Amino acid sequence: MQAVFFISDVHLQPRGSDANEYLDEFIASQLHGKSVTLYILGDYFDFWIGDDGADKLGYSPHLETLRRLTNKLNTVYFMHGNRDFLVGTGFSEATGVKLLDDPAMIELGEKRCLLKHGDDLCSDDIEHQKFRLLTRDPQWQKSVLSKSIDERLAMASQMRQMSGSSYKPSEIMDVNQDSIKQTFIDHDIDILIHGHTHRPAVHDYCVNKKPRQRIVLGDWDQGISYLKVDKNGFDLVHH
Ligand SMILES: [Mn+2]
Numbered sequence: 736m737q738a739v740f741f742i743s744d745v746h747l748q749p750r751g752s753d754a755n756e757y758l759d760e761f762i763a764s765q766l767h768g769k770s771v772t773l774y775i776l777g778d779y780f781d782f783w784i785g786d787d788g789a790d791k792l793g794y795s796p797h798l799e800t801l802r803r804l805t806n807k808l809n810t811v812y813f814m815h816g817n818r819d820f821l822v823g824t825g826f827s828e829a830t831g832v833k834l835l836d837d838p839a840m841i842e843l844g845e846k847r848c849l850l851k852h853g854d855d856l857c858s859d860d861i862e863h864q865k866f867r868l869l870t871r872d873p874q875w876q877k878s879v880l881s882k883s884i885d886e887r888l889a890m891a892s893q894m895r896q897m898s899g900s901s902y903k904p905s906e907i908m909d910v911n912q913d914s915i916k917q918t919f920i921d922h923d924i925d926i927l928i929h930g931h932t933h934r935p936a937v938h939d940y941c942v943n944k945k946p947r948q949r950i951v952l953g954d955w956d957q958g959i960s961y962l963k964v965d966k967n968g969f970d971l972v973h974h
Pocket residue numbers: 777778816817818852854930931932
């Protein structure tokens with residue numbers, strides 16, 4: 736079996752940050768010179784104001800990196816997060832990366848796996864769920880994308896300030912266990928893979944008398960973080 740990698744929450748900054756360096760290191764050590772599949776499960780970019788604004792934000796080198804990966808016969812998938820929900824077909828055409836719906840079902844060996852960013856599993860955070868509904872609405876997105884790049888930049892920095900200033904207890908920021916159980920049942924899956932919470936871990940469940948697992952991908956604030964699946968099994972690596 737060809738290796739399959741999953742990452743999320745890299746939060747790449749336009750002007751560069753430690754995460755940029757960790758990502759380069761990850762690509763060089765794990766992906767370079769091999770034919771692999773990479774799933775990016777949201778919040779790859781810390782913010783995104785539309786595909787036409789990537790250059791102005793200084794994100795072009797990141798797009799070139801993805802283009803080089805897909806040119807080398809790697810398959811790269813991208814799912815939106817709550818930061819980069821405006822990534823669109825222009826990005827996909829520029830990079831060769833395939834856009835994925837949330838949720839997405841895949842099979843890994845014998846296992847039925849569901850992929851999600853994970854923010855809608857945090858159903859106790861009512862405020863965020865309202866924000867999510869609004870920002871995923873195609874009409875709202877269309878009206879935002881019709882604004883000038885400068886107007887969208889101002890909007891993005893305002894939104895970032897707002898989310899940075901509101902304090903919420905940590906249990907509200909984690910997934911709701913009823914939402915998890917319902918997700919296992921609704922999709923009849925063995926494994927749920929998601930990011931968003933920045934709490935990398937493998938959780939075991941028993942739902943409807945079947946063992947199930949929830950694998951949470953980590954953030955990249957302190958180092959490389961990924962899930963690798965190959966003939967040896969599942970390996971969650973977080974530095
Ligand atoms: Mn997120």
